[in-house]
Amino acid sequence: MSAGGVSGYAAISARVRAMYSSLLTGQDFLRLSEAPDFQSLIGLLKQTAYGPYLESLKDKDLTPRKVDLQIKGRLADSYNSVIHIAPEQTRPLLKQLYRYFEVGNLKAILRGIVTDPNWEHVREILFPMGSMSVLPAQAMVESGAIASAVELLNNTVYEEPLNFAMKRYSTEQNLFTLEVALDLFYWRQLWQYAKRLQGLDRDQALRLIGSLMDMNNMMWVIRYRVYHDLSEEELINYTLPFGFHVRDEDIRAIAAGVDIASVVERVYPGVSDVEAFLDEPRSGLPQLEIRLKRQVLQQCLAAFTGNPFHIGIPIAFLLLSDLEIQDLTVLIEAKSSKMPEEEFRLYLLRMETTKI
Secondary structure, three states: OOHHHHHHHHHHHHHHHHHHOOOOOHHHHHHHHOOOOHHHHHHHHOOOOOHHHHOOOOHHHOOHHHHHHHHHHHHHHHHHHHHHHOOHHHHHHHHHHHHHHHHHHHHHHHHHHHHOOOHHHHHOOOOOOHHHOOOOHHHHHHHOOHHHHHHOOOOOOOHHHHHHHHHHHHHHOOHHHHHHHHHHHHHHHHHHHHHOOOHHHHHHHHHHHHHHHHHHHHHHHHHHHHHOOOOHHHHHHOOOOOOOOOOHHHHHHHHOOOOHHHHHHHHOOOOOOHHHHHHOHHHHHHHHHHHHHHHHHHHHHHOOOOOOOOOHHHHHHHHHHHHHHHHHHHHHHHHHHOOOHHHHHHHOOOOOOOOO
C-alpha cells in the first residue's frame, strides 16, 4: 500500500478502533442477558453506550418496538460517521452496505401498503436512515397501492429492478417477487462495488462482504426449498451465483435436490448437526442461521488483527455493530415476553466471553 494509502487510513483506523471499544463487552452482555425483566434490561442498557439513545423515551413509551428503534439510531450514527471519514474510493461500497437498511425499509413499506397502509404505523418499524435514504416513504404508504408506490421510485436506484419485477407481481399479486428482486439487486451491487477496490482493500472487502453474502445465499436456497413450491430453475434464479466460499455449484446442488446437510457441512466444516436443524425447520432453520452468522462474526473479528490500514476494519466494525443490535433485539423481545433463558439463548449470536 502506498504511503498516501496508509495516511488515508490513519484517521479512520483510529476512529473506528475507538468506536469498536465502545461495543458491549462479554460482561456487559452477560449482565443484560441476566436481567430479570424488561424494565431491568432497559435500566442496564441505559448504563451502556446506548444510554443517550434511550434518554428521550418516557416510561410510558418503553415498548419493545420503540426501544429497538431507538438503539438502531446508534447504528445509523456509526454508519454516517464511518462513511464521512472513509477514504473517497471506499465510500460507494460503504454507502451501498448501508443501503441494506433502506432495502429493508422499502420491503416494510410495501408490506404495509398491502396489510395496513397507515403511515403512523409503518414509520414505527422503519430503520432511521435519515437524509441518506432516497425513499419517499410517507408518500409511498399514502399512495395506497403497490403500483403507485413503485412509480414514486422512478429516477432512483430501485426503478429498474422493481419495474421489471412488477410484470410478474401484476399477475401473481405476491410481494415475494418484489422482495427477491430487491435482495438480488442489493447484493449484486454490493459485490460489484467490492470488486472495484484494489489491493488489500479489495481482498478484505470481498472476504467480509462475501462471507455475509454466503450466509444469506445459503439460507435463501434452503428456505426456498423447504418452504416454497419453487422449481429448480426458480431456486437458481432467486439466488446468487457467486460469493466467498459458497459457489454456484453449491446452490445448484441444493436446488437439484442434493442432501442439504452434506452441502452445508462441506462449505462450513465448523457447523455440525445440520440434519437435526432440518428435521424441525420452524425452530431449526433460525438456529442454523445463527450458526452461520457466527462464522461471519469470526471473520469480522479477524479483520482487527494485523495490518490496520484497509477498509476491512470499518466494514467489520459496522457488521459487528449490526450483529450486536440483532442480539439486543432478541433480548428485548425475550424479556418483554418473559421467555425462559434456555429458549432465548438459542437465538443469541454471541457467547458470554465473546466481544463484539
